[in-house]
Amino acid sequence: MSAKRNYSKLGIPKGNYIGGTFRAPRDKTGEIKVVSPADFSDDLGSYVYSYRDAEDAVLNSKEAFKLWRRTTLAERSELLRKYRDQLKIKENLLAETIAREVGKPLWEAKQEVATMINKVDVTLAEGLKSVSDYEVPNILDGTLGACRYRPHGVFVVIGPFNFPGHLANGHIVPALATGNTVVFKPSEKSPGVGQIMAEAFNDAGFPPGVFNMVQGEREVGRRLAVSEHTNGVLFTGSYEVGFKIKQDTLHQYWKLLALEMGGKNSAIVCDDASIDWSIYEVLTGAFITAGQRCSATSRVFVHHTIFDAYVEKLHKRAKAFAIGHPLDNPFMSALIDASSVEKYLKFVGIAAREGCDVLMRGKELEIDVPGNYVTPSICLVRDNSLQAVRKSVFQQTEIFGPMLAIYSFSEPEQAIELTNSVQYGLVASVFTSDKNKYQKIAQELEVGLVNWNRSTVGASSRLPFGGVKKSGNHFPTAISAANYCVYPVASLEVAEPKPLKATYTGLNWE
DSSP states (O other): OOOOOOOOOOOOOOOEEETTEEEOOSSOSEEEEEEOTTOTTOEEEEEEEOHHHHHHHHHHHHHHHHHHTTSOHHHHHHHHHHHHHHHHHTHHHHHHHHHHHHOOOHHHHHHHHHHHHHHHHHIIIIITGGGOOEEEEEEETTEEEEEEEEEOSEEEEEOOSSSTTHHHHHHHHHHHHTTOEEEEEOOTTOHHHHHHHHHHHHHHTOOTTSEEEOOOOHHHHHHHHHOTTOOEEEEESOHHHHHHHHHHTTTOTTSEEEEEOOOOEEEEEOTTSOHHHHHHHHHHHHHGGGGOSTTOEEEEEEETTTHHHHHHHHHHHGGGOOBOOGGGOOSBOOOSSHHHHHHHHHHHHHHHHTTOEEEEOOOBOOOSSOOOOBOOEEEEOSOOOHHHHHHOHHHHSOOOSSEEEEEEESSHHHHHHHHTTSSEESEEEEEOSOHHHHHHHHHHOOSSEEEESSOSOOOOTTSEEOOEETTBSSOOEETTHHHHSEEEEEEEEOSSOOOOSOOOTTOOOO
8 A cells, every 4th residue: 555755845946047047948848747756646846848948058158158268277166166065055955856856765866966076076186187288398499389278168968867966967067177168958857956956056156158957858958969059968878869969960070979878787707706795796786776877787797617506695685675765765766767667577578588597577566655666687598609699689788777687607708708799888897806817807898997896886986987889989977077078279389489590491591
């Protein structure tokens, strides 16, 4: 039986944030009605959006760029620190909004907000080092060489639902720190998070138009991306949406696209690994955020000599994960929407039809409130030949749910080949007590991140984050984000021209 919960009042929808003020859309193109995926009775409000407002935000951002680009780093840093302080003030509200809008456990939502706050200090202290201006004295005879970095202009930031604050923030902060202006479109699943972020920028005192926020669905994002007045698109989300952005901007070849997309991530467990430790890391990596992370562990390759004992213990441990409403602080909460539940359950069936043994069958789960709850799945892949893996729909698709596939392998080369056989290349983990073995395996893996005796999840803001193949387009985020926010301008400079000592060969210069 469902129980009625009492919720605190969250923010009232204020419209779009354009030119330093919140305003209702000029005309109503559509409306986003937000209901918590963790409790269908938790109505989180309606957000009206407008296609015309998208272009208004871009033009405001373009105009603001003229002055913002001329501000000093010290001035921009001071404002970003005020934004950080506003996030701290709004910390509890932001965490609860994340938890209720996207169904993320409150403890995890609080971690996300803490990462957002920390992003400002990491960017200013470490992230800008790689884009610092520099000079080379006497690079040519009597000539100073210089490299100075310039901002691109107006960046569109399109945020995902699974980390609605952190992943968008990871683009926004370095973009503003380097002198660009931003138009942010939050996920239509989490408009309230986007509004709180806009309130933080407003309360920090940013000049009008430097940061703009517009609500809307996919078409709003497309219009922002293809606008002739935007200089780049910074996107985190699925491969399918990232590919569509690439298609839509194909003829705008000059436009920078930083696309951080999906993953189908593997863990390789060698025969000398700590079994208990690796099981903990693999299962938490597979089921955290209900599997809705691009870095989630999707596949685990276990050496055949420990395979049976490993599977038995992993299956037993997989029952330890509490599932429930996000404000009750379970390990797992709801999937984002009904279509995600449908896709997840469909792939449980696909795995079985493709010959996998379903050791733990994921299913819909009813708790005390109605929501998009499911239980985890574990599938044993019997046919682990390279041909079968490449043909498998189940093994090639990013499912974005709490689903783990287990494989047996005999030699490291086999595990490497199977890890590389998917179309994604984001993260991999290697579990072994031998560092040399880890390094040899890591060197052959086609991924952007490799972890040793650690889960595939839990990246650090002080390291690059990005993948290869369908996982990204070689513009990693996190500590490297500032690199795609600027472009270098090289100069050869002569302060005091002197009479020529020599001329070009064949030139009669008098």
